[in-house]
Amino acid sequence: xxxxxxxxxxxxxxxxxxxxxxxxxxxxxxxxxxxxxxxxxxxxxxxxxxxxxxxxxxxxxxxxxxxxxxxxxxxxxxxxxxxxxxxxxxxxxxxxxxxxxxxxxxxxxxxxxxxxxxxxxxxxxxxxxxxxxxxxxxxxxxxxxxxxxxxxxxxxxxxxxxxxxxxxxxxxxxxxxxxxxxxxxxxxxxxxxxxxxxxxxxxxxxxxxxxxxxxxxxxxxxxxxxxxxxxxxxxxxxxxxxxxxxxxxxxxxxxxxxxxxxxxxxxxxxxxxxxxxxxxxxxxxxxxxxxxxxxxxxxxxxxxxxxxxxxxxxxxxxxxxxxxxxxxxxxxxxxxxxxxxxxxxxxxxxxxxxxxxxxxxxxxxxxxxxxxxxxxxxxxxxxxxxxxxxxxxxxxxxxxxxxxxxxxxxxxxxxxxxxxxxxxxxxxxxxxxxxxxxxxxxxxxxxxxxxxxxxxxxxxxxxxxxxxxxxxxxxxxxxxxxxxxxxxxxxxxxxxxxxxxxxxxxxxxx
Amino acid sequence: xxxxxxxxxxxxxxxxxxxxxxxxxxxxxxxxxxxxxxxxxx
Numbered sequence: 127x128x129x130x131x132x133x134x135x136x137x138x139x140x141x142x143x144x145x146x147x148x149x150x151x152x153x154x155x156x157x158x159x160x161x162x163x164x165x166x167x168x169x170x171x172x173x174x175x176x177x178x179x180x181x182x183x184x185x186x187x188x189x190x191x192x193x194x195x196x197x198x199x200x201x202x203x204x205x206x207x208x209x210x211x212x213x214x215x216x217x218x219x220x221x222x223x224x225x226x227x228x229x230x231x232x233x234x235x236x237x238x239x240x241x242x243x244x245x246x247x248x249x250x251x252x253x254x255x256x257x258x259x260x261x262x263x264x265x266x267x268x269x270x271x272x273x274x275x276x277x278x279x280x281x282x283x284x285x286x287x288x289x290x291x292x293x294x295x296x297x298x299x300x301x302x303x304x305x306x307x308x309x310x311x312x313x314x315x316x317x318x319x320x321x322x323x324x325x326x327x328x329x330x331x332x333x334x335x336x337x338x339x340x341x342x343x344x345x346x347x348x349x350x351x352x353x354x355x356x357x358x359x360x361x362x363x364x365x366x367x368x369x370x371x372x373x374x375x376x377x378x379x380x381x382x383x384x385x386x387x388x389x390x391x392x393x394x395x396x397x398x399x400x401x402x403x404x405x406x407x408x409x410x411x412x413x414x415x416x417x418x419x420x421x422x423x424x425x426x427x428x429x430x431x432x433x434x435x436x437x438x439x440x441x442x443x444x445x446x447x448x449x450x451x452x453x454x455x456x457x458x459x460x461x462x463x464x465x466x467x468x469x470x471x472x473x474x475x476x477x478x479x480x481x482x483x484x485x486x487x488x489x490x491x492x493x494x495x496x497x498x499x500x501x502x503x504x505x506x507x508x509x510x511x512x513x514x515x516x517x518x519x520x521x522x523x524x525x526x527x528x529x530x531x532x533x534x535x536x537x538x539x540x541x542x543x544x545x546x547x548x549x550x551x552x553x554x555x556x557x558x559x560x561x562x563x564x565x566x567x568x569x570x571x572x573x574x575x576x577x578x579x580x581x582x583x584x585x586x587x588x589x590x591x592x593x594x595x596x597x598x599x600x601x602x603x604x605x606x607x608x609x610x611x612x613x614x615x616x617x618x619x620x621x622x623x624x625x626x627x628x629x630x631x632x633x634x635x636x
Numbered sequence: 637x638x639x640x641x642x643x644x645x646x647x648x649x650x651x652x653x654x655x656x657x658x659x660x661x662x663x664x665x666x667x668x669x670x671x672x673x674x675x676x677x678x
Binding site: 390444445448449452453456464465467468489490494495497498499501503504506507508575 | 645646647648649651652653656659660663664667668670671674675
């Protein structure tokens with residue numbers, strides 16, 4: 127057993143070699159998905175910008191679907207699986223109980239992801255991320271989603287098995303470390319989320335088989351669109367809450383690694399994680415606020431009351447993390463005035479910069495707008511506008527993606543045993559990416575405020591039988607969205623190039 | 637273990653929290669104002 131471990135000479139952490147390999151392959155797959163999704167993002171951005179309008183409508187909708195799946199699902203879940211294995215092994219001096227199961231999970235996710243991308247890119251699944259019925263994709267698409275989800279569920283269950291092994295073999299003392307605890311909460315939400323996914327995608331897959339692959343047309347009855355929307359959002363929204371939980375765990379980890387900070391009140395932080403587990407799933411209902419099929423009572427209870435308990439959790443974390451950083455930096459002597467600690471914080475460390483920009487962006491851009499647009503009355507003016515796209519780019523891109531980018535600068539030396547290829551690229555990336563997404567998301571929200579729709583190929587409605595023109599102000603905000611998006615893509619490209627270069631040609635660390 | 641002590645340990649973060657609250661109030665009120673412009677009570 128001992129030969130399966132190595133000890134990191136810098137951190138002293140015991141690393142299980144089979145787990146290390148699985149962390150590596152999942153992290154590499156994540157970055158590849160980020161690259162594919164990022165290329166799609168560039169082309170979509172240059173199409174939504176009326177001054178450029180690059181793609182035809184067919185390719186626009188194909189790439190929009192691929193972009194959402196590669197970014198919201200593949201990049202983030204591959205990275206989270208790497209994070210789960212890291213949290214259950216490296217942070218607990220533990221082993222992965224069944225590495226072969228980890229490989230099965232990884233292969234299922236790769237095959238599922240490849241099937242999804244292939245089907246979308248050949249034009250057989252232009253159904254957008256939500257794939258609302260009666261829109262129907264090729265069965266291959268649903269099969270890809272199911273395979274990916276089964277792989278992800280297998281990885282999550284493997285993570286829980288590793289936690290049981292760690293407890294049984296007493297590889298750590300006391301309670302689970304905060305970061306692993308947060309990842310465990312993400313794991314619980316992941317199981318609930320993936321069960322919702324199975325509940326909706328398996329019948330939809332069977333329905334899509336009607337008339338395909340030699341199967342009779344009446345093989346499976348139709349899917350009720352309302353039931354589809356309700357159950358689908360039990361997958362669609364909580365899947366983003368897995369991200370939130372994992373992102374917050376990364377905030378705590380990066381804050382500790384970069385400034386030596388410790389949570390001021392661990393019990394409060396752990397309680398906040400539990401609030402996510404208990405209340406975030408019902409918050410999915412805010413996607414259905416303008417849906418005529420649900421009762422007002424149902425909508426108000428779920429979104430105006432219960433949802434705020436999950437919001438409370440985010441607010442606790444969003445202030446616990448800067449507070450612990452402030453206390454740690456004040457102890458180092460940065461006590462002048464209210465903000466000397468912030469001014470003298472390690473802004474040159476890309477992990478810290480990523481974490482702090484992610485934290486502020488998630489709260490100020492994604493969080494405030496999420497609560498506001500998720501209010502029952504306000505939803506009526508924001509639903510299906512570009513404001514919603516702006517909001518979730520504030521949470522998932524400015525928040526989660528940037529936090530994951532930040533932790534990469536520690537994972538590469540520790541797990542890949544390579545030095546970061548270019549310190550300059552690493553230092554610039556969070557500012558380009560964070561600044562770009564900040565401009566991009568806010569400009570989108572302003573344009574959405576004028577009624578600009580989301581997921582629309584041509585908002586000038588050229589050639590439409592009933593002409594319509596938006597207030598000319600929207601074109602200023604669309605141009606701003608384009609410029610912010612390009613800046614973000616430069617930041618993302620710096621991250622991807624630097625990470626790939628570090629992994630393959632970075633200086634080896636013994 | 638936490639290093640919690642008596643007193644106001646993170647005043648800067650408290651100010652950030654107040655700014656956050658102020659931005660939230662502004663965004664919330666502006667959105668209700670926009671709603672009221674198109675959804676008048678007569």
